[in-house]
Amino acid sequence: MAKKGWDEFEIGAMLRTFDGKIDDIAGTRQEDRAYSQNSSYTASVSDWRLIKPVFNKDYCIDCQFCWVYCPDVSIISRDKKLVGVDMDHCKGCGICVEVCPTNPKSLLMFPEQAEEETVIANWPKKDEEEA
Amino acid sequence: MAFDKMELKDVEVWDGNYAAAQALRQAQVDVVAAYPITPSTPIVEGYAKFTADGYVEGEFVMVESEHAAMSACIGAAAAGGRVATATSSQGYALMVETLYQASGMRLPIVLNVVNRALAAPLNVNGDHSDMYLGRDSGWIQLDAFSPQEAYDLNLIAFKVCEDHEIRLPCMVHQDGFMTSHTAQGVNTLSDDAAYGFVGEYKPMNDMLDFEHPVTHGVQTEEDWHFEHKARQHNDLMTKVIPKIQAAFNDFEKLSGRKYNIVERYDMDDADVCVVCMGTSVETAREVALEMRAKGIKAGVVGLRVIRPFPFFEIAEALRGVKSIAVLDRSSPNGAAGMLFNEIAGALYNADTKALLSGYIYGLGGRDLTKKHLVDLFNELQANADAGKVTTKLQQFIGVRGPKLAYL
Numbered sequence: 001m002a003k004k005g006w007d008e009f010e011i012g013a014m015l016r017t018f019d020g021k022i023d024d025i026a027g028t029r030q031e032d033r034a035y036s037q038n039s040s041y042t043a044s045v046s047d048w049r050l051i052k053p054v055f056n057k058d059y060c061i062d063c064q065f066c067w068v069y070c071p072d073v074s075i076i077s078r079d080k081k082l083v084g085v086d087m088d089h090c091k092g093c094g095i096c097v098e099v100c101p102t103n104p105k106s107l108l109m110f111p112e113q114a115e116e117e118t119v120i121a122n123w124p125k126k127d128e129e130e131a
Numbered sequence: 132m133a134f135d136k137m138e139l140k141d142v143e144v145w146d147g148n149y150a151a152a153q154a155l156r157q158a159q160v161d162v163v164a165a166y167p168i169t170p171s172t173p174i175v176e177g178y179a180k181f182t183a184d185g186y187v188e189g190e191f192v193m194v195e196s197e198h199a200a201m202s203a204c205i206g207a208a209a210a211g212g213r214v215a216t217a218t219s220s221q222g223y224a225l226m227v228e229t230l231y232q233a234s235g236m237r238l239p240i241v242l243n244v245v246n247r248a249l250a251a252p253l254n255v256n257g258d259h260s261d262m263y264l265g266r267d268s269g270w271i272q273l274d275a276f277s278p279q280e281a282y283d284l285n286l287i288a289f290k291v292c293e294d295h296e297i298r299l300p301c302m303v304h305q306d307g308f309m310t311s312h313t314a315q316g317v318n319t320l321s322d323d324a325a326y327g328f329v330g331e332y333k334p335m336n337d338m339l340d341f342e343h344p345v346t347h348g349v350q351t352e353e354d355w356h357f358e359h360k361a362r363q364h365n366d367l368m369t370k371v372i373p374k375i376q377a378a379f380n381d382f383e384k385l386s387g388r389k390y391n392i393v394e395r396y397d398m399d400d401a402d403v404c405v406v407c408m409g410t411s412v413e414t415a416r417e418v419a420l421e422m423r424a425k426g427i428k429a430g431v432v433g434l435r436v437i438r439p440f441p442f443f444e445i446a447e448a449l450r451g452v453k454s455i456a457v458l459d460r461s462s463p464n465g466a467a468g469m470l471f472n473e474i475a476g477a478l479y480n481a482d483t484k485a486l487l488s489g490y491i492y493g494l495g496g497r498d499l500t501k502k503h504l505v506d507l508f509n510e511l512q513a514n515a516d517a518g519k520v521t522t523k524l525q526q527f528i529g530v531r532g533p534k535l536a537y538l
Contacts, residue, residue, distance in 0.1 A: 006358040006365070011298055012237035013351060013359050014336045017344040025344075038346070 015039075029078075040089075049092035051109045053085055054119050060106040066096035082106075103127055134159070134188045139319040147278040147310035150317050151217065151243045151303065152177025154285030156187050157325035160241075161212035161332070164192035164203030166222060169255045170307040171245035174217035197222035201229035201242075208238035209347040211337025213289070215240065219307060220247035223261040227268065233300045234269030235363065236347055239292035240300040241285065242270070246409065247307040248495040256496020257307030259408065259460040262437070263469050269363055271301040271371055272437040276412045278315045281305045283388060286320070289329045290378045297374055298335060299367065304437070308496065309410040320386060328385055367439045375436060393444040394433040397423065401430030403511035404449070406474060407458035408434050411492075411499050418504035429508050440473050446481040449474070453515040454486045456507055458528075460493045467525055467538065486514045489538075492528035503528050 010016075015038035018025075025033065035041040060082050067075040067082065074090040076083050085096075085107075097107045104124045137156070145153065151174045155163065163182075165175035179191040192207075194200045197218050208214040218226055223244055233240050246262045248254040266272065273288060275281040284303045292301040305311055320328070336345050351359060372392060379390040396416045398404060405415045412433035422429035432448050434441070449455060459468025466472070471489035478485060490507065493499045507528070514520050523536035 003354070004358070006361040009358070009362075010336070011362060011366075012336060012347070013235060013349050013355075014237075015346040015349050017346060021342045022344070023342060 044088040045091070046088055049090060050112060051092045051094070052087070052112050052114075053090065053092070053094070053096055053107045054110050054114070054116055055082065055085055056106050056108070056120050056123050057082070058106075058123075059102045059104055061102055063101060065099040065101060066107060069095050069099045071095065135185050136322045137186055139321065141319060142316045143319050144314050145278050145282070145317045146173075146312050146314045147275065147281040147305045148173035148245065148312065149177055150278040150282035151285050151305070152181070153319075154282050154325070155215050155241075156181040157320070157322055158213065158215075158286060158289050158329045159187060159189065159326060160215045161189050162192060162204065162207035162214045163189065163216055164194050164200045164207065164214075165216045166194050166197045166200045166218075168197070168219050168222035170247060170257070170311045171217040171219040171222075171243060173311070174243050174245070178215075197225040198229055201226045201233060201240075204240050204242075205229060205233050205236065205238055208233070208240050209236065209338050211334035211339045213293070213332040214238075215242070215285075215289075217243035217245065219245045220249055220255075220261050224249060224264060227264060230265055230268040230270060230300075232348070235359065237298040237363070238300060239289075239298055241288045241292065242300065242302045243281075243285065244302050244304045245307045245311045246304055252495075254495040255307070257309050257311075257409075258494050258496065260462070260494075262302075262304050262408075263461040265302065266438055266469065269299065269367065270438060271297075271299055271367075271375075273301065273303050273375075274408050274434055274437055275303060275305045275310065276408075276410055276433060278305075278310060278313065279317045279388075280390075281310060282317055282319075283382065283386070283390070286325055286329055287375070287378045287382055287390070290381075291371070291374050293330075293332060294374055295333065295335055296370055297366065299363070299371065304409070306409040318386070318388070324385060328382065371439050372436065372441060372444075390435055392436050392441045393448045394435050395448050396431040396433070398430040398432060398448060398452075400428055401452055402428040402515050403454045403456075403508055404430040404432055404452050405456045405458060405504065405507065405511075406432040406434070406445075406449075406470065407460075408437070408470070409460065411458060411460070414499060414501060415504055418501050418508065421501075422505070422508045427508055427512050429511075434470070440477075442473075442477045445474060446477045446483070449478060449485060450481070450483065452483075452485050454511040454520075455488070456511055457487065457489045458499075459489060459491055462491060462494060471525070486518075486520045487524075488514065488520050488522060489525045490528050491525065494530075497529050499529065 067077045074086040155178045248258045249260040273284045288301040383389045415431040419429035457471040524538035527535040
């Protein structure tokens with residue numbers, strides 16, 4: 001953000017979430033909303049994360065538990081299907097993995113530098129005892 | 132709107148607290164969040180009763196502390212309502228952290244402060260310790276010397292602080308018990324005239340504007356914080372006093388009652404004068420007149436606006452005076468009094484040779500008597516005759532034991 005002088009911004013240390021007037025925000029997808037530069041949506045906090053979730057669509061039943069429980073709205077769901085994780089805002093808390101009900105889980109935590117293709121190729125098998 | 136109007140007589144017998152509560156009713160305050168404390172309790176109690184009886188379309192929110200009271204006021208103001216509350220002393224002290232939030236967030240809340248001493252030792256009576264505590268908090272501070280002024284200044288406070296060019300919270304001070312619990316004749320405005328003067332509340336950056344969502348209470352570090360504080364200070368230094376003056380002018384047209392940024396009494400040809408605040412101004416005025424009958428050209432200056440400090444107006448008011456006493460009703464605890472320091476600063480580069488001396492008085496509700504003021508004016512005349520301050524620069528008035536004098 002440009003470093004403005006003291007007389008160049010709105011008073012009150014108040015930040016606007018969107019540029020201009022908005023309507024039907026609930027019916028507009030995040031990527032289509034006019035988020036302002038001040039909105040945290042436009043800022044990446046991926047460097048807060050030490051471990052990351054990897055999504056394996058082969059086992060996902062689209063129950064939406066991860067989407068419901070994610071505290072940072074970082075599970076991207078479209079037409080009730082999980083399509084991925086917003087890696088700009090995910091903090092790596094692992095709650096999505098915790099609540100995933102499939103066997104094996106459809107989301108697992110891996111080190112930040114792990115390669116997605118490799119970990120999916122080596123995904124754990126079904127746990128028979130648990131089932 | 133769904134509320135009843137109240138028929139008032141032209142002159143009602145009100146104490147300062149009830150006068151303030153009536154002003155909150157006439158301004159149709161949307162939210163009062165409060166935690167009652169002596170001697171300010173009847174203000175919020177009065178608003179609560181007016182609301183319960185259908186005279187206000189608003190909400191009284193009972194909270195668990197003064198910190199919570201101001202916090203709830205901040206939330207309500209950020210949401211977009213006209214907001215006010217009242218407090219005193221210990222409650223005010225607990226509120227201090229949130230006072231800075233309110234002003235930094237530029238939320239025009241009106242806070243009635245019924246001035247009272249700060250413990251320890253615990254004391255419920257009036258002095259200016261709490262009023263002084265908030266002087267750097269970024270609020271506008273107006274001072275009423277009587278119930279009439281408590282009523283008028285509340286209405287003026289809303290008009291000034293809610294202006295979109297100002298958007299700063301405002302305290303209206305009155306002296307605990309001496310003003311708050313002393314019933315006097317108060318000239319009233321009709322409900323329509325008072326509301327017409329204050330005007331309908333115009334929200335700004337309000338959270339309930341769903342078409343323009345905003346985040347209030349943001350964090351700024353070394354890259355932005357200074358600019359926000361600079362802007363707030365600039366607005367206090369340049370915009371507020373002209374806006375108060377304009378409101379005073381409008382109020383005079385409406386009511387016939389004239390207020391000034393700095394009040395001057397018998398100052399046109401004064402050789403000696405007392406500068407003070409609150410109820411002491413009225414006592415000093417009476418004594419000044421009596422001193423004039425004895426041949427001493429005495430005058431009185433009272434501060435109507437404490438913050439922003441009326442630097443130039445006070446220097447102008449004191450032009451030509453030979454000897455000035457500045458009265459501080461708060462223990463400076465290791466320094467000169469606040470008012471003494473501010474006035475010394477205002478006069479230092481002014482074209483004046485005035486002799487300046489400071490006095491600490493009236494702590495914990497100790498009376499400032501006419502005898503004290505007679506002695507004080509005589510001392511000022513002695514200074515003027517000698518051409519120098521004949522005493523120490525800081526003295527105490529009305530305290531028992533060996534005489535205290537410093538500096």
